[in-house]
Amino acid sequence: AQKVTQAQTEISVVEKEDVTLDCVYETRDTTYYLFWYKQPPSGELVFLIRRNSFDEQNEISGRYSWNFQKSTSSFNFTITASQVVDSAVYFCAPPPRDFVFGPGTRLSVLP
Amino acid sequence: GAVVSQHPSWVICKSGTSVKIECRSLDFQATTMFWYRQFPKQSLMLMATSNEGSKATYEQGVEKDKFLINHASLTLSTLTVTSAHPEDSSFYICSARSGRDSNEQFFGPGTRLTVL
Secondary structure, three states, X not given: OEEEEOOOOXXXXXXXXXXXXXXXXXXXXXXXXXXXXXXXXXXXXXXXXXXXXOOOOOEEEOOEEXXXXXXXXXXXXXXXXXXXXXXXXXXXXXXXXXOOOOOOEEEEEEO | OOOEEEEOXXXXXXXXXXXXXEEEEOOOOEEEEEEEEEOOOOOOEEEEEEEOOOOOEEOOOOOOOOEEEEEEEOOEEEEEEXXXXXXXXXXXXXXXXXXXXXXXXXXXXXXXXEEO
């Protein structure tokens, strides 16, 4: 089974600042997956990225980037030039079989 | 990507009534569906897992007789909150997993239940 920890419960930044959301995971599996989801105030969960343990390359999608490092068991998410619309709760999560969602990180981007 | 819908998106009901929430996978067959509950400013809490054609598996502390789950087909699961009370007011989210990839689930948009 996997466990993920997001130590930051709430973060506030001013628009245009860069912000990194931390995610640390624990697993005994040699093959595993990790996900990031965004939950805006509307409530709907938005899938952002899925990463498997074989792929350690960083991923960039527009203003979003993810840094996956096995050596530190981290899968951090960075938003560059943050915008007010990025305000949401962000969840780092294991696959559904492990079922446990952490509290997430609530990001507030202030104008 | 795969689409999961929920109906209704919000519902207000009187205490003591029953409410049914539907979760549908629109473009894939969902062998497994999950039901979550989320209270304000809290994380998603798994309530139960349902596999098509079999009884749902409930998480500890979730009352089976109060939260009835039916997964009668590969595209539809329903959650019925029986004799709802104000403390059942919450955001209910379903997700679905296809048989092809057990590592991914697709979330519905959620149903906001308010019990007066």
